[in-house]
Amino acid sequence: MRELFELRGREPELLFSPYCWRVRLALAHKGLDFVGRPLRFTDKAELAFSGQQLVPVLRDGETVVHDSLAILRYLDERYPERPLIGDELAASRLLLIERFAQFSLPLALLRLLVLRIHASLDPVDQAYFRQSREQRFGMSLEEFADAGAGREQFEQALKPLEALLARQPWLDGAAPGGADFLIGGFFFWAWCLGEQPWAEDSAVGVWFRRLLAGYEAHKGPVYRAVRP
Amino acid sequence: MRELFELRGREPELLFSPYCWRVRLALAHKGLDFVGRPLRFTDKAELAFSGQQLVPVLRDGETVVHDSLAILRYLDERYPERPLIGDELAASRLLLIERFAQFSLPLALLRLLVLRIHASLDPVDQAYFRQSREQRFGMSLEEFADAGAGREQFEQALKPLEALLARQPWLDGAAPGGADFLIGGFFFWAWCLGEQPWAEDSAVGVWFRRLLAGYEAHKGPVYRAVRP
Known part of the structure; x- marks a missing residue:
């Protein structure tokens, strides 16, 4: 059995962690079945078997892997079909892309999403989230929280993605790959919480629809929080 | 004969265009000899043979190529040893890295460098530069111009590079490659104009010294404008 331990909101179907989404997208891309194990922030004790406290954790039979990038690497080693990472050079460039994305996208999104995240949590999680x-x-x-500033900063951060996606369908070229899923996770974060801080008809918007459709073809509709 | 048409300052030895430096670094990496053809901004007529007005232009025997990325691709096709770009996946990721770098580094540096650039130009170029x-x-x-704001913005933009270079010697992994030269060009821009808006002992600082030493081992000392 393959299990993905991930973060949930008040409803167990509401999955919004960008790092967990990276793994969901990668598993769907490889056509690998799995059972979701949605946890609250305060359910950390249930991750004790992984020797640390953060989702995502993948348990694949006897193997336990945590950290989204480590899980993608593991998947390529164990299931080489439809590779995510590529050769040594491509892997190094993926790391740099991940760092560029990490330093530009999530902080902008967080300013937009933080109150929505808080409102979407199980009450038992809200105090933990607020305090931490x-x-x-x-x-x-x-x-x-500053939705306006967050949107503006996110729009700036989209520019490199928009420039590339104006000339090719996927961040990784003619087919989706690790860069699409590592970055796509941030978009699912906003999307699942009921936001869409990008234009539907932008190159980025078309790419996201393509990513969503590919995922939903494998796993069914994505649960989305109703906008308050 | 192999000729690189590039941008010069008042002194013909003062080469500071980041896009021309990308090509110099790539040529040195491949161990390819070339003759530099330093031009002023207002010497555009001398590029007429290339069908456009921007440096860098490489003339390699009968072949003429402009645009730094196109020149790197040409070099890999014609001289496959010590590749710059990699396979299709690595090439796509290099494009994304180039876009991330382009949207974060040069504008920050320009706020720091713009008056220094103006002061370093041949008088005949200064009016053109100012007006355009x-x-x-x-x-x-x-x-x-805002050197303080430029430095601060550049420091922010260095963070993804610093994070990666703390764990590996080159942006492209164990050996230098296209990502090092595409991004390195921006550092030579500042360096040649007499600035160094990064810490000598940071991972980025150590990487730049390594890049500079590799280049100088092939081509001799880099001419650097004296700080006013």
Whole structure:
């Protein structure tokens, strides 16, 4: 049995962690079945078997792997069909792309999404989320949140993606690959929480629809929080 | 004969175009000899043979190629040893890296460098540079210049590079490749103009020294404008 331990909101169907989405997208891409094990932030004890406390964790028979990039690497080693990472040079460039994305996309999105995340959590998670994030930000969630500034910053961060996707269908070229799933996870984060801070008819918007359709063809409709 | 048409300052030895440096670094990496043809901004007529007006232009026997990325691709096709680009997947990822770099590094550097560039040009180029840039920026060079803000923005933009170079010697992994030269060009731009807006002992600083040493081993010392 293959199990993906991931983050859930109030409803167990509401999956929004961008790093967990990377793994869902990669598993669907390879056509690998799995059972989702949605956990709350405060269900960390259930991850003790993995020797650490963060989702995503993949348990594949006897093998346990955590960290989204490590899971993608594991999947390529164990299931080489439809590779995600590529050769050594492609792998190094994927790491750099991941770093560029990590330093530009999530902070912008978080300013847009943070209150929506809080509102979508199980009540038992809300106090944990508020306390841990307010400590990290050094201010209250309400002070940190700035949907307008987040949108604007995200729009800036989309420019390199928009420029590339205007000339090719996938970030990884003619077919989807690791770069599409690593970056796509951030888009599913916003999407599942009921936001879409990109234009439907932009190159990025068309790419996201393609990514969503590919995933849904394998796994069925994605559960999306209703916009309040 | 192999000739590289590139941009020069007041002194013909002062080469500072980041896009021309990409090609110099790539040629040195492949161990290919060439003659530099340094041009002023206002020497555009000398590029007429290339059918367009921008440096870098490489003339390699009968072949003429312009645009830094196109020149790197040409070099790999014609001289496959020590490849720059890699396979199709690696090539697509290099394009995305180039876009991420292009949208984060040069604008920050330009705010830091613009007055230094102006001061380093041949007098016949200064009026052209001022007029064309002031039209692009919608303000005077002096209003656009902001060394402090440029440094700060550049420091932010270095973070993904710093994170990767803390774990591997080159952006392209164990050996230098296209990503190192495409991004390295921006560092030579600042360096040749007498600036170094990165810490000498940072991972990025160590990487730049390595890049510089590799280049100078082939081509001799890089001419650097004296700091005013």
